[in-house]
Amino acid sequence: MGYMKNVLETVRMIEEQKLDIRTVTLGINLLDCADSNSEACRKKIYDKITSLGENLVPVADRVAAEYGINIVNKRISVTPISLVAGATSDENYVEFAKTLDKAAKEVGVDFLGGFSALVPRGFTRGDLRLINSIPEALAETSYVCSSVNVGSSKLGINMDAVAIMGDVIKKTAYLTRDEDSIGCAKLVVFCNAVEDNPFMAGAFHGVSQPETVLHVGVSGPGVVKSAVERYPDANFSQLAEVIKKTAFKITRSGQLVGTTVADRLGVPFGILDLSLAPTPAIGDSVGRILEEMGIEHTGGAASTCALALLNDAVKKGGIMASSSVGGLSGAFIPVSEDEGMIEAASMGALTLDKLEAMTCVCSVGLDMIAIPGHTPASTISGIIADEAAIGMVNNKTTAVRLIPVVGKDLGDSASFGGLLGEAPVMKVNPSDCSAFISRGGQIPAPIHSFKN
């Protein structure tokens, strides 16, 4: 009878509560593709990705069928391209983005991440060229995702990079204005970026990673919500236990699927990212979990506390279930990708300021938020600076993925399609911070970074 109960519980999780594996992400080292001849460099990149990545999609689909658990996305992450393309004398790296796009299309993955630069302490020549190429690169490609790490707890915040990224986001929005500025949905600005993140748009294959590696990101907000629903009278310690047990089960399914895909591809298994990743589908929302805990609308008072409890319980439950936990690991709160958050933002219950508070207690940051197209670049930089400061001081990863939707304002809505969802345009504080942003330079690392 116990066996039957377990089987039926799993089947219910899959059929009714949308348990799935959000992504298997194959990390590929491209450092050995560096070549001073840029065409030769791009050919090496294309050949390496298409040869190492050719079996990813068929193998993942097969494993998903055998275990009966859908793998929603198959993705590739590569070495930050600024490190590889920096060997060339090219002034502009858009051709590299096109090469990545072509390779991603050839192997049939959903996204490819790594059009990236890591600049917490300053820029190399390649970093600056890459960053300046981002708007055109994202406008000219479909599968490529880009990220820039502007700060870390150890090195402080590169405020010149923060200033530039405000402009880069605005330009990207403009160049993709015909599609609700969708280019910005493929661009993340990080503080404390991690090298083993399987999630987009921020995935890249860090230099401390092996030649190839397979990471897995689980999902399952619907499963957690159903579990919370069954205990309407539980106190918080009981609630934490319920979430922990549920997270354990979700994580074990991801561990099994991830290690099986890695074995069959003949690559080492990297990490399992414990993040609860929502989708715009009904019943797959992190916001609805908070509401199930007793908050009328996500964004209302106590939302930050509820999210802190959820995030911690998910990590505690998941950490024992996996041999190797990493990536971002927490609860995501991407507004446009979460049906509950879309509703809360549309009715005004969820504001940008409250979201900023919530990012202090969860992974990752201000994610997939549509803002008015006329928002100044310096204000976007200011929001990035705030979020980077939270990450730097609290030793956590934070990120900003804002979409200043060209031609849209408060009361409008932007639609990005598929997993990226749709978002109401949210209000931004109109105070001017351009004098602050234009100071430039480096914000020193906090005192608690000196740990040696």
Next chain:
Amino acid sequence: MKAVVTVIGKDRTGIIYNISKVLAESNANILDLSQTVMQDLFTMIMLVDVGDLTCDFVELQEELDRVGINLGLSVRIQLEAVFNAMHQI
């Protein structure tokens, strides 16, 4: 290698007959079977050996899916490992 077949839906005649026919034709040996009917909702769980299938696992899955659609039932076959992973430490 073992797999679990779950059949859920409105009760009717011939469910076990039709499902086990597909399994037999693919040489999937039924090791254990339990079923209940609660308020007209038929629920059956079969543990089957899929180590010596005469067809590909995914073909068997598709055939069971077709039978399920004809009978108006949800029919799934999944490797047993996934249930063990999720419910055993």
